[in-house]
Amino acid sequence: MNLFRVIVLKEFQQLKRDKTSLRLMIMLPMIQMIVLGYALTTEVKHTPVAVLDHDGGPDSRSMIQAVSNNALFDFRGNAASESDLKTMLDRGQVKLGIIIPQGFSRQLENATRLNPGVAGTASVGQGPEDAGAKVQLWVDGQDANSAGVARGYLSAVLNQWAMRHLGTRLEASGIRLDQLIPIATDENVLFNPLLKSTWYMVPGIAVILVTMVTALLTGFSIVREKEAGTLEQLMVTPLKPIHVVVGKAVPFFIIGVVELMVALVIAQLKFQVPFRGNYLTLLAFTSAYMLSSLGIGIFTSTVARTQQQALFIIWFFLLFFMLLSGFFLPVENMPHWVQIVTLANPVRFFMHVLREMFLKGSGFPELWREGAAMLGIGFCVFTFSVLKFNRKTG
Amino acid sequence: MEPAVAIRDLAKDHAGEKALRGISIDVPNPCLFGIIGADGAGKSTLMNILATLTDPDSGSVRELGRDAAREFASIREDIGYMPQRFSLYQDLSVEENLDFFADIFGISGKDKTDRMDHLLGFAGLKPFKGRRAGQLSGGMKQKLALACTLVHHPKLLLLDEPTVGVDPVARRDFWTMLKSLRAEGITLMVSTPYMDEAALCDSLVLLHEGGILAEGTPAQLLAAYPYRLYRVEAAPDAAVSTLNYPGDKPPPPGFVLIYPSGGTLHAAEAPGGEAPLAGEAPVAGGRTQGPSGDPVQRLRVAVPEAYSATLIQPSLEDCFFALLSGKMVMKPKSAPGALPAGTGS
Numbered sequence: 001m002n003l004f005r006v007i008v009l010k011e012f013q014q015l016k017r018d019k020t021s022l023r024l025m026i027m028l029p030m031i032q033m034i035v036l037g038y039a040l041t042t043e044v045k046h047t048p049v050a051v052l053d054h055d056g057g058p059d060s061r062s063m064i065q066a067v068s069n070n071a072l073f074d075f076r077g078n079a080a081s082e083s084d085l086k087t088m089l090d091r092g093q094v095k096l097g098i099i100i101p102q103g104f105s106r107q108l109e110n111a112t113r114l115n116p117g118v119a120g121t122a123s124v125g126q127g128p129e130d131a132g133a134k135v136q137l138w139v140d141g142q143d144a145n146s147a148g149v150a151r152g153y154l155s156a157v158l159n160q161w162a163m164r165h166l167g168t169r170l171e172a173s174g175i176r177l178d179q180l181i182p183i184a185t186d187e188n189v190l191f192n193p194l195l196k197s198t199w200y201m202v203p204g205i206a207v208i209l210v211t212m213v214t215a216l217l218t219g220f221s222i223v224r225e226k227e228a229g230t231l232e233q234l235m236v237t238p239l240k241p242i243h244v245v246v247g248k249a250v251p252f253f254i255i256g257v258v259e260l261m262v263a264l265v266i267a268q269l270k271f272q273v274p275f276r277g278n279y280l281t282l283l284a285f286t287s288a289y290m291l292s293s294l295g296i297g298i299f300t301s302t303v304a305r306t307q308q309q310a311l312f313i314i315w316f317f318l319l320f321f322m323l324l325s326g327f328f329l330p331v332e333n334m335p336h337w338v339q340i341v342t343l344a345n346p347v348r349f350f351m352h353v354l355r356e357m358f359l360k361g362s363g364f365p366e367l368w369r370e371g372a373a374m375l376g377i378g379f380c381v382f383t384f385s386v387l388k389f390n391r392k393t394g
Numbered sequence: 395m396e397p398a399v400a401i402r403d404l405a406k407d408h409a410g411e412k413a414l415r416g417i418s419i420d421v422p423n424p425c426l427f428g429i430i431g432a433d434g435a436g437k438s439t440l441m442n443i444l445a446t447l448t449d450p451d452s453g454s455v456r457e458l459g460r461d462a463a464r465e466f467a468s469i470r471e472d473i474g475y476m477p478q479r480f481s482l483y484q485d486l487s488v489e490e491n492l493d494f495f496a497d498i499f500g501i502s503g504k505d506k507t508d509r510m511d512h513l514l515g516f517a518g519l520k521p522f523k524g525r526r527a528g529q530l531s532g533g534m535k536q537k538l539a540l541a542c543t544l545v546h547h548p549k550l551l552l553l554d555e556p557t558v559g560v561d562p563v564a565r566r567d568f569w570t571m572l573k574s575l576r577a578e579g580i581t582l583m584v585s586t587p588y589m590d591e592a593a594l595c596d597s598l599v600l601l602h603e604g605g606i607l608a609e610g611t612p613a614q615l616l617a618a619y620p621y622r623l624y625r626v627e628a629a630p631d632a633a634v635s636t637l638n639y640p641g642d643k644p645p646p647p648g649f650v651l652i653y654p655s656g657g658t659l660h661a662a663e664a665p666g667g668e669a670p671l672a673g674e675a676p677v678a679g680g681r682t683q684g685p686s687g688d689p690v691q692r693l694r695v696a697v698p699e700a701y702s703a704t705l706i707q708p709s710l711e712d713c714f715f716a717l718l719s720g721k722m723v724m725k726p727k728s729a730p731g732a733l734p735a736g737t738g739s
Contacts, residue, residue: 003498006494006497006498009497010483010486010490010494013486013490014483014485014486017485017486017526018485228479228481228484229477229479229480229481230481230482230483232447232477232481233475233477233481233482234498235447236445236446236447236470236473236475237470237495237498237499238467238470238471238498238499238500239498
C-alpha cells in the first residue's frame with residue numbers, strides 16, 4: 001500500500017476515535033466566527049455624548065435634538081457645568097462633550113443677518129473664528145482612530161443642522177438653498193453599497209480561524225507523536241520524512257477546507273455577506289494557502305520538542321501574521337519596511353484573496369499574483385520543513 | 395560467518411557526558427544477547443545508535459553485514475526496534491496497530507492476515523485484538539510492541555529495557571517469547587537493568603558508565619568469579635530475621651565483599667584470606683573450607699547476629715556485584731572473532 005495513504009488512514013482512524021477533539025475543531029471556530037462577526041467592527045457607533053448648554057434657547061435645543069436623534073451618538077444628558085462635563089470625560093462616561101456658549105442663538109441670528117451671502121455655520125472646534133456661532137467640542141482622544149471618526153461624524157451632524165437652519169431662514173426670504181450650492185455629489189458605492197464593516201471583517205475572521213486550526217493542529221499532531229515516542233518508532237521503518245509530513249498534512253488540509261466551508265455558510269446565512277466569487281477558484285486559492293499554513297505547523301513541529309513549545313512558536317508566528325495581514329489595519333498604512341516584511345506573510349495574501357472574492361467576485365485574472373505568492377511561500381516552508389525533519393528523531 | 399552486529403570503538407557524548415567510551419562488541423548470529431547495566435550505564439544510547447536513530451561521535455557499527463552510517467535505510471528494513479517507552483498508538487486497537495505496521499512494511503493481502511494472526515497468537519493477544527492499546531496491562535503492551543516489531547520478519551531485534559515496569563509473571567512470559575524467537579534464528583539484543591535476566595541470555599556484556607566491565611557467556615562469567623561466597627543468615631528464632639550491612643562499612647577482616655541479598659548477607663572471602671590480584675585465574679572447584687576454621691566466627695566481628703554461613707555457588711548477580719565494586723576484573727576480549735565457544739559463531 002502507498003505509504004502516504006497508510007499514514008493518512010491512520011490519522012483518520014485516530015481522529016475518528018477522538019470525538020471530543022473533532023467536535024471542538026468544528027464547534028469552536030463556529031462560535032468564534034459568530035461572536036467575532038458581531039464584535040469586530042470598525043464602525044464608530046453609539047458614541048456617548050453630553051452637552052453643556054449655556055444658551056438654552058430654542059436653537060440650541062434643536063441642535064441638541066439633532067445630535068441625540070442620530071443613531072451614531074448616545075445622548076447621555078446635559079452637563080451642569082464645565083467641571084461636570086470634565087468629570088464625565090474623566091470617568092469615561094462620555095467620549096464627546098459639546099459646549100454651547102451663552103448667546104448662541106443670538107450669534108446665529110447675527111451671523112445670518114450680517115453675512116447674508118455666507119452660510120452661518122456653527123463652527124466646530126478649530127473652525128473659522130470670524131464668522132458664525134461658536135460651539136466648543138471636547139474629545140476623548142485616547143483611541144485616536146475612533147475619536148477622529150466620531151468627531152468627524154459630529155461635525156457633519158452639526159453642519160447638517162446648520163445648513164437646515166440656514167435653509168429655513170433663506171426660504172423665508174424666498175431663496176432656495178440648493179440653488180446656491182454649486183456642487184452636488186451623487187455617490188455610488190461599489191461592492192459594499194451599505195458600507196457595512198461586517199462585509200469586510202467576516203471574510204477576514206474566516207481566514208484567521210482557518211489559519212489557526214490548520215497550523216495548530218498540524219503542529220501538535222507531529223509533536224504529540226514525538227512526545228509519545230511513536231515518531232521514533234516510525235523513523236525505524238522504511239517511512240521517509242516526506243511520508244510522515246505529507247501524510248499528516250492531508251487530513252488537516254481536509255479539515256481546513258471543511259472549516260472554511262462552514263465559515264462561508266455562516267458568513268452568507270448569518271451575516272448576509274454575499275460571496276460573489278467562484279467556489280472552485282476559491283478551492284484552488286485555499287489549497288495554495290494551506291500549503292503555507294500547514295507548513296507553519298510542520299515547521300514548528302520540527303523545531304519544538306513538546307506541545308508547549310509548539311504552542312508558543314505557533315502563537316509567535318500567528319500574532320505577526322494576523323496583525324500584519326491587513327485584517328484590522330490596512331497594510332498600506334504600515335511603514336514601508338513593514339510592508340516589505342508582509343510580503344512573506346501568507347495570511348496577508350489569503351486575506352486579500354478572500355475579501356476580493358467575497359465582495360468583488362474576483363478570480364484568477366485579478367488574483368494570480370497573490371496565488372503565486374502563497375504557493376511560493378508554502379513551497380519554501382514545506383520544503384524547508386521536510387529537509388529539516390531529521391531522519392533521526394525528527 | 396560475519397557477526398550479526400559488529401561494534402568497534404563506539405563513543406558518544408550525551409548531554410556533555412560520556413555515554414559510551416569506545417566500546418567494541420561482537421554479537422554472533424543467532425544469539426540472545428544481553429546488555430546489562432544500571433540506569434545511566436549507556437544502554438539506551440547504544441540501542442539508539444544500533445536502531446540508526448543517533449549517529450555515534452566515533453567508531454563504527456555494522457549490522458547484518460551493512461554499515462549503519464551509510465546503509466541505515468536498508469538496515470531499517472531488516473531490524474525491529476522496541477524503544478524503552480511504549481510507543482504504539484494508544485488510541486488505536488491492538489489489531490489496528492499491527493495492521494498499521496504491516497502496511498508500513500508493505501505487507502498486504504493474505505500475507506498480512508496470516509502474519510497478523512500468527513503474531514496475535516504468539517503474543518497471546520487474540521482475545522484482546524479489538525481493545526485499545528492504551529487500555530492493555532503493562533505486560534500486554536510490551537507483548538504487543540514486540541509483535542509490532544516482528545511484523546516484517548526482522549533478522550535483528552533491538553529491545554531497549556522491554557521488561558522494565560512489567561510484573562514478574564509477564565516478565566517470565568516475555569523472556570519465553572524471546573527464547574522462542576532466538577530458536578527461530580533471530581538475533582536479539584536486549585538491554586535490561588535486571589541482573590537476574592542476564593542468566594537467560596546466551597551471551598552478554600555488563601555496561602558501566604559507558605564502558606564494558608565484563609563480557610562473555612553466563613557460564614564464563616560465573617567461572618571467573620574469584621571468591622568463596624557464603625550466605626550468612628540470622629538465627630531462625632532471632633527477633634530480626636533479616637540481616638543488613640551498610641554499604642559504606644568495610645567488610646570484616648579476611649572478607650572482600652559483604653552485601654545484603656534477599657534478607658541474608660552474601661559474604662565473599664578471598665581464597666587465600668586475601669583478595670586475589672585483578673585478573674588472576676579463578677579458583678576452580680576448590681570451594682571447600684575457609685582458610686582458618688569457621689567463617690561464622692570471623693563474620694561475627696562485624697555482624698554479631700550472624701548465625702550460619704553456607705558456602706554457595708555465586709549467581710550472576712554476585713558476579714556483577716563484584717565487578718561493579720571493582721573486586722573482580724574480566725579483561726574485555728579485544729580481538730574480533732574471539733567469541734565464546736558454543737555460541738554459534
